[in-house]
C-alpha cells in the first residue's frame with residue numbers, strides 16, 4: 001500500500017491520471033507518494049505536500065529509466081520508501097502525463113520537467129514583444145502535450161495593448177488563449193484563474209526580464225516559502241523552502257527550475273506542422289499540390305495567413321531540418337555546397353572568358 005493524503009497532495013498538483021497508476025504499483029510497507037522538486041546527480045528533493053525531504057533514487061530505478069531513454073525530472077510523481085536510519089529512497093516513477101525535454105548538443109534528450117498542465121508563455125508588451133518567438137514556444141510546449149497560454153505582461157506601461165493583442169489574435173490559432181496582465185497587480189490572479197484550479201500545475205516560460213519572477217510572486221504571494229512547514233519526523237533531511245515548486249494560495253502550483261528558465265525551444269517538423277495547422281489545412285486548397293505559398297498563383301495560404309507568420313513557419317522548418325541533421329549529414333551538406341559553389345564560380349569565369 002502506498003500512503004498519501006489526496007487533499008494535501010492535490011495542492012502540489014496530484015490528479016487522477018497519476019492516481020490511476022497507483023493501484024498497480026507494488027511498494028514496500030509505509031511507502032509514500034511524493035513529488036520531485038529537485039534533481040541532482042547523487043540526490044533528489046521530494047515534496048510530500050507539506051515539506052521537502054532529501055532522498056536518493058534506487059540505482060535499479062535510474063538504470064531502468066535510462067534504458068527507456070528517460071530520466072527523473074522536476075515535477076515527477078515518485079514512490080518513496082523509508083529505509084533504516086530514516087533514509088528515503090525513490091523506488092518508482094509514475095509515468096508522467098506530460099514531459100518537457102530538451103535536446104542536448106550530443107542529440108540526447110534531457111528531461112526538464114514533468115506533469116505540467118499549462119505553460120504560460122510570458123512576453124512583455126514592451127520591446128520584448130515578438131510574435132515569432134511566441135510561435136516557437138507554442139510549437140514546443142505542444143510537442144510536450146502541455147497547453148500553451150500566451151501571457152502579455154506590462155499592460156501598465158501605456159503601450160498600445162489593444163493593437164498588439166489584435167495583432168497576435170489575428171496571427172495565432174483561435175484556440176490559444178491570450179491574456180494581458182500587469183504582473184505587479186493582484187488582478188493577475190483573477191485573470192489567470194482558469195489555469196490555476198486545484199491540482200493544476202503550470203510553468204512560466206519566456207525571455208529574461210519579461211516578468212516571470214514577478215508574476216510567480218504575485219500568484220504565490222501568500223505562500224512564498226512553500227516548503228517552510230518544518231517537520232521533524234526523522235525521515236530524510238528536511239529543507240525549508242521549495243526552490244522549484246511554488247504553491248498558489250487559491251489553487252494550482254508553479255514549477256520553476258533553472259532548466260526551464262534557460263530552455264531554448266527546439267522541435268521537429270511534424271510538431272511544427274501541428275502547431276501551424278491553420279497553414280497546413282489551407283495548403284490543401286492551393287492550386288498547386290506542391291505550392292510553397294511564395295509567388296504561385298491560386299495560393300490559398302497567402303490570402304489568409306499573416307505574411308510574417310508564414311515566413312516564421314518556413315524559417316522554423318528550415319531550423320528543424322538543420323538541427324535534425326547528424327554531424328555526418330552536416331559535413332556532407334557542406335561538401336555538396338562547396339561543389340555547387342565551385343561549379344558556379346567556374347561557370348562565371350567561363351562566361352567572362354568567352
Ligand SMILES: Nc1nc2c(ncn2[C@@H]2O[C@H](COP(=O)(O)OP(=O)(O)OP(=O)(O)O)[C@@H](O)[C@H]2O)c(=O)[nH]1
Pocket residue numbers: 153154155156157181182183184206207208209210211212213214215261
Ligand atoms: N511595469 C511593469 N513592470 C514589470 C511587470 N512585470 C515585471 N516587471 C518588471 O520587469 C523587471 C523584470 O522582471 P522579472 O520578474 O525579474 O523578469 P523574469 O522574467 O523573471 O526575468 P529572469 O529572471 O531574468 O528570467 C522587474 O524590474 C519587474 O519589476 C509588469 O507587468 N509591469
Ligand SMILES: [Zn+2]
Pocket residue numbers: 283286287291292293294296298299300301302
Ligand atoms: Zn499556397
